[in-house]
């Protein structure tokens with residue numbers, strides 16, 4: 168019988184695309200899909216298509232069991248609560264516990280590449296901890312270690328294009344940027360498949376590039392020069408503060424640079440193509456498609 172798939176965070180950007188690919192790309196039956204959000208009004212369009220909408224807030228443990236009832240496969244999309252260390256792990260652990268009580272048969276989760284202890288990214292422990300909590304349930308699991316979105320480059324490139332300079336402490340480290348939509352398509356493919364055994368995927372782009380290579384490609388596409396200025400973490404921290412980057416975010420951004428420098432985002436796998444059936448979008452295509460927005 169067709170499994171009932173439940174997706175949390177379905178009103179978010181990744182969740183929305185996963186639901187789109189399940190319905191439109193995979194032709195998954197809407198009556199076998201349950202989607203959750205804290206604000207059901209955001210998902211009214213899916214209700215019209217026959218998808219079941221439920222409220223689930225990982226901060227309200229008591230409500231979660233009924234939210235997950237009747238689901239075979241539950242995809243837990245990691246939350247965006249980055250402001251309080253440890254909060255995400257508590258939220259995710261509550262969701263996993265509820266899924267077990269609700270009797271689901273498989274848990275899937277959106278993690279990050281190489282989240283193991285020693286990863287400098289400040290929120291890596293949340294992902295590592297959640298993976299451990301899921302494995303400890305003894306249920307079959309699917310961990311999607313999502314690579315860095317190409318869309319994250321909107322945090323750096325518009326400013327770099329404006330000033331001609333991209334300040335970084337990532338050195339010669341490489342990142343296998345992947346589009347959010349390619350990740351969504353791959354996750355939809357895995358959820359819709361009949362595979363029931365536990366597996367961990369790392370969803371990356373098809374190439375890993377240094378910031379200097381990304382700057383060169385961006386210049387080629389936009390016709391505007393960008394010089395990458397490599398600094399120490401300390402100098403980049405000071406520079407960001409002077410530039411007005413909110414103080415609370417600076418250590419997080421520095422931790423991304425440190426992870427890039429150490430090769431933590433450099434792995435290239437074939438998992439996106441294996442699950443989606445299509446080659447992930449190259450960075451040049453992303454830059455061309457977003458040229459006007461990047462130039463502001």
Ligand SMILES: NC(=O)c1ccc[n+]([C@@H]2O[C@H](COP(=O)([O-])OP(=O)(O)OC[C@H]3O[C@@H](n4cnc5c(N)ncnc54)[C@H](OP(=O)(O)O)[C@@H]3O)[C@@H](O)[C@H]2O)c1
Nearest residue numbers: 176178179180181204205224225226245246247314315316
């Ligand atoms: N790999 C990367 O480069 C990258 C980049 C950005 C983010 N991420 C991670 O990937 C996740 C999905 O990315 P995205 O682009 O879809 O982000 P997004 O659009 O900001 O979506 C975040 C989702 O988290 C859900 N959420 C927040 N608090 C929650 C709570 N207390 N209980 C249940 N759900 C909660 C929200 O659901 P509702 O508001 O509908 O309740 C929302 O759908 C993010 O949350 C983050 O963990 C990864």
